[in-house]
C-alpha cells in the first residue's frame with residue numbers, strides 16, 4: 001500500500017501538515033482507519049523509536065515525529081473504535097507526590113503513546129491513592145512513576161506497597177524512572193521494571209505487558 | 211550585604227546549541243530546518259514569559275559553616291567543605307525565571323503542543339543556569355569594585371543537592387537568604403517553586419581553591435562529572 005509507506009516516511013521526517021493531509025487522503029480512498037494507524041503512523045513511529053534507540057536521531061526529531069503522529073491520529077480518531085487506538089496496553093503515568101519535575105515523565109508519555117499504548121497522564125505531585133485508584137478504575141496494565149529528587153523517591157515505594165495492600169500487584173505492574181533512580185534502587189523497592197530513558201521505558205512496558 | 215537583582219530576559223536566553231545539548235543532541239550535529247524552527251519558537255516563548263530575578267547575600271565563613279552543616283546529612287568529605295573555609299567571600303544566592311514561565315510550559319502541554327512545550331522546558335532549564343552565571347558575574351564585579359576581590363579572583367557556584375551537599379541543606383539556606391522575596395518558595399521535600407529556580411552559594415577566591423579531584427565517595431555514581439568542565443572554564447577565563 002503505497003500511501004501508507006508515504007505516511008510513515010513523512011512521519012519519520014516530522015512533516016505534520018503533510019501527514020495530516022495524506023492520512024485524510026488514505027481515508028478518502030476508503031482504507032480502514034485501523035490499517036492506516038498501524039501500517040502508516042505506528043509503523044513510522046516504530047522506525048523513529050528504533051533510530052532513537054540506536055542514537056541515529058535525537059530527541060527533537062522524535063518530538064517532531066510525535067507531533068506528526070498526533071496530526072494523523074486526529075484525522076483517524078472519529079473512525080477508530082475505542083480499543084483500536086491503544087490496543088497494545090494501558091499505562092498510568094505521573095510524577096510522584098511531592099515532586100514537580102515532569103519533563104522526563106512527559107517524554108516517557110510521548111514515547112509510549114507513539115508506540116501505541118494508551119497513556120493516562122496524571123501530571124505531577126500524584127498521590128499513591130491517585131495512582132492506584134486510577135489504575136484500578138481504568139484497568140491499566142502498568143503504573144509508571146517518575147521522581148527527580150532523592151527526597152521524593154520514597155513515594156514510589158508507597159505506591160508499590162498500596163498496590164500490594166489492595167491485592168492489585170499481580171494485575172498492575174510497576175515501572176519507575178528519573179535521574180536519581182537506579183536499577184538497584186528500583187528492584188530494592190520492589191518495582192517490576194526500571195527505565196533509564198524514554199525509549200527504554202517503551203521496551204520496559206512491552207516486557208511487562210508481555 | 212543583601213540585594214534583590216532584576217535580570218534582563220535577554221541575558222538568560224541560551225544558544226540553540228545549548229538547548230539542543232540539553233536534549234541530548236551532540237555538539238555540531240545538523241538537525242534540519244524544522245528543529246531549528248522549533249528551537250527558535252521556544253526561545254521566543256522564553257523571552258516573552260521569563261521574569262528572571264535573583265537574590266544574593268554575603269555571609270561570613272562561620273555563618274556559612276552553620277548553613278552548610280544544615281541537617282547534618284551531607285556526605286563527608288565533600289569538595290565544598292574543603293573549599294569554603296579558604297574563600298575570600300561567600301555569597302548565598304537564589305535565582306528564578308518566575309512562575310509565568312512554568313505556567314506557560316504547563317499550558318502548552320495541556321493544549322497538546324508537546325514538541326514546543328518540551329523544547330521550551332529544556333530551554334528554560336538552560337536559562338535557569340544562565341541566571342546563575344549572571345549572578346556569578348554580578349557578585350564578582352561587585353567584589354572587585356568594592357576592593358574585596360582582585361584580578362585573580364574567580365566565582366563558582368555550588369548548590370544543595372550536588373556533590374555531597376545534601377538537598378535538605380536547602381532549609382538552612384532559605385532561612386538565611388529569604389528567597390521568598392523573589393517569589394521562590396521551598397516545599398516540604400526541599401523543592402523550589404517555581405520549578406525553574408536554582409540556589410546555592412557563590413564562592414569567591416583564587417582559581418586554586420576551586421580545584422579538586424573527582425574521587426569523592428559519591429563521584430562514582432555521578433553521570434556527568436561536570437566539575438571537570440567548571441574547573442576547566444575557570445582556567446580559561448581571563449582575569
Ligand code: B12
Nearest residue numbers: 104144146149150177178179195197198371402405408409
Ligand atoms: C536540568 C536540571 C535542572 C533544571 C530544571 C529541571 C527541570 N526538570 O525543570 C534547573 C537548572 C532549574 C535545576 C534546578 C535544580 N536542580 Co536540577 N537537574 C537538572 C538535570 C541536569 C537534568 C534534569 C532534566 O530535565 N533532564 C532531562 C529529562 C528529559 O531527563 P529526566 O527527567 O531524567 O527523564 C529521563 C529519564 O530519567 C527517564 N525517566 C524519567 N521519569 C521516568 C519515569 C519512568 C516510569 C521511566 C521508565 C523513565 C523515566 O526517562 C526520561 C527521558 O529520557 C538533573 C541531572 C540529570 N542528569 O538528570 C539535575 C537534578 C535533577 N537536579 C538536582 C538538583 C539538586 C537541583 C537543585 C535542587 C539545585 C539547586 N539547589 O539549585 C534545583 C532544584 C530546582 C527546584 N525547583 O527545586 C539533582 C537532584 C538530586 C537530589 N539530590 O535529589 C539532579 C539529579 C542533579 C544531581 N545532583 O545529580 N535542575
Ligand code: SF4
Nearest residue numbers: 373424429432436437
Ligand atoms: S564528579 Fe560529579 S559528584 Fe563528583 S564532584 Fe564532580 S560533579 Fe560533583
